[in-house]
Amino acid sequence: MERKGRRLVLFPLPLQGHVNPMLELANILYYKGFSISIIHTSLNSPNPSKHSHFTFHAINEGLSVSKTSVIDGGFLSLLNTKCVEPFKECLARLLSDVSEEPIACLISDCLFYFTRATAESFKLPRFVLRTSSATSFHVLAAFPILRERGYLPIQDSQKEEPVVEFPPLRVKDLPALPAIDTSVDPTAFYQQVYSLVNETKASSGLICNTFEDLEQSALTTLGLDFPIPIFPIGPFHKTILASSSSSSSSSSSSLLNEDQTCISWLATQPHKSVIYVSFGSIAELNETEFLEVAWGLANSNQPFLWVVRPGLVHGSEWLEPLPHGFLENLNGRGKIVKWAPQLQVLVHPSTGAFWTHSGWNSTLESICEGVPMICTPRLVDQMVNARYVSHVWKVGLQLENGLERAEIEKTIRKLMVEKESEEIKYRASKLKEKANLCLKQDGSSYKALDSLVSHILSLESFSFQAQRP
Ligand code: UDP
Numbered sequence: 076m077e078r079k080g081r082r083l084v085l086f087p088l089p090l091q092g093h094v095n096p097m098l099e100l101a102n103i104l105y106y107k108g109f110s111i112s113i114i115h116t117s118l119n120s121p122n123p124s125k126h127s128h129f130t131f132h133a134i135n136e137g138l139s140v141s142k143t144s145v146i147d148g149g150f151l152s153l154l155n156t157k158c159v160e161p162f163k164e165c166l167a168r169l170l171s172d173v174s175e176e177p178i179a180c181l182i183s184d185c186l187f188y189f190t191r192a193t194a195e196s197f198k199l200p201r202f203v204l205r206t207s208s209a210t211s212f213h214v215l216a217a218f219p220i221l222r223e224r225g226y227l228p229i230q231d232s233q234k235e236e237p238v239v240e241f242p243p244l245r246v247k248d249l250p251a252l253p254a255i256d257t258s259v260d261p262t263a264f265y266q267q268v269y270s271l272v273n274e275t276k277a278s279s280g281l282i283c284n285t286f287e288d289l290e291q292s293a294l295t296t297l298g299l300d301f302p303i304p305i306f307p308i309g310p311f312h313k314t315i316l317a318s319s320s321s322s323s324s325s326s327s328s329s330l331l332n333e334d335q336t337c338i339s340w341l342a343t344q345p346h347k348s349v350i351y352v353s354f355g356s357i358a359e360l361n362e363t364e365f366l367e368v369a370w371g372l373a374n375s376n377q378p379f380l381w382v383v384r385p386g387l388v389h390g391s392e393w394l395e396p397l398p399h400g401f402l403e404n405l406n407g408r409g410k411i412v413k414w415a416p417q418l419q420v421l422v423h424p425s426t427g428a429f430w431t432h433s434g435w436n437s438t439l440e441s442i443c444e445g446v447p448m449i450c451t452p453r454l455v456d457q458m459v460n461a462r463y464v465s466h467v468w469k470v471g472l473q474l475e476n477g478l479e480r481a482e483i484e485k486t487i488r489k490l491m492v493e494k495e496s497e498e499i500k501y502r503a504s505k506l507k508e509k510a511n512l513c514l515k516q517d518g519s520s521y522k523a524l525d526s527l528v529s530h531i532l533s534l535e536s537f538s539f540q541a542q543r544p
Contacts, residue, residue, distance in 0.1 A: 211456035371483025445507030
């Protein structure tokens with residue numbers, strides 16, 4: 076690909092579900108001819124050696140894992156305060172470096188809403204990346220109306236009622252912080268939502284990791300509501316494969332070590348027999364829920380591959396709450412790892428279903444491989460994603476009544492072995508085809524990516540780098 080002679084500065088939020096799509100986007104734009112500089116926090120910093128074609132610039136925001144081990148509503152506001160000065164200094168340094176190509180724009184995670192003021196102070200165009208679904212963003216953008224009409228804050232007595240403005244969502248599907256998070260009052264959470272929506276509206280464009288056929292309605296409404304262009308260029312991890320003609324995507328932005336032994340274990344299991352279980356990088360379970368999951372899996376009689384990341388079980392290091400001999404008694408039918416190479420697992424022929432917390436990356440990755448899902452959403456956008464999986468795309472089932480072993484067993488068996496799941500599997504395979512089609516020449520994401528590139532190049536940057544000799 077011919078080089079564009081322009082550099083892009085990308086700024087990922089330091090959480091796994093945000094770092095992955097931002098680095099995937101970086102790869103996509105690199106293959107489109109841009110040079111890439113990544114500014115990143117010291118917290119959860121990516122490994123530069125895995126992306127030698129980018130330059131990395133760490134800022135010292137002073138956040139440590141211990142301060143942020145519980146990701147609550149306060150985390151976001153802390154990030155948006157602590158990063159302001161070090162980010163500004165770093166960006167100023169990059170802009171004034173005349174030995175490098177001029178910077179065309181900043182692309183920041185939409186949750187880094189403070190970056191609007193910084194980019195404006197340098198007169199640098201700023202795009203934002205939405206790493207979750209367009210639908211959940213559409214719902215967040217409607218928060219003022221949803222509050223006015225009494226849906227928010229969510230009252231226990233209204234949880235099951237429909238949100239008539241957003242079918243098929245119910246009140247309990249609206250984005251919310253987990254019930255255990257008492258550190259942020261709802262008003263502070265709403266304030267953050269307003270900030271991120273308003274600062275997105277003030278950007279030069281919104282980049283979404285989705286595709287038109289998947290979220291047509293939300294994308295259309297956002298397009299009408301937002302005075303900026305929207306670029307649905309996903310699914311990112313598949314776009315990289317399409318543009319780089321390499322056989323594996325950049326799953327190497329993993330912040331934890333991926334346990335490859337699960338791939339050889341999968342190879343010993345029958346075709347489409349394994350249920351892959353992962354609740355992502357943030358969600359926590361209490362000990363009772365963890366044991367219900369364990370017994371539900373054991374009693375389902377299906378082979379399972381379960382990611383139990385250290386910290387998943389609140390108050391435990393790792394597997395201590397499991398009964399002695401739990402895995403051994405399953406005679407090889409279960410495998411537990413701390414972190415899996417998820418993209419490889421989902422593409423594996425032995426994988427038959429994905430029991431997920433409905434994080435957007437996981438949802439999209441599953442859709443792209445035609446793997447049907449069981450959904451256990453825990454926080455914020457996950458409830459919206461889960462409802463769409465079960466009731467709009469109809470490629471999965473949602474566990475509605477918390478985590479209880481008998482219901483888990485029943486739901487796994489329903490999806491994996493019973494006849495009525497045939498339609499779900501068929502729809503999943505059709506949606507996979509659509510995900511592939513949008514990336515082909517003249518597909519919707521292919522065209523949106525071309526217009527993103529043209530749009531970036533068309534924006535005149537008036538930053539002080541323009542005064543270079
Ligand atoms: N992931 C992984 N290995 C695992 C679990 C998750 O590589 O064992 C990756 C997964 O492929 C996805 C990301 O971590 O890209 C999780 O993002 P998601 O939005 O699904 O959930 P979050 O962690 O943000 O809640």
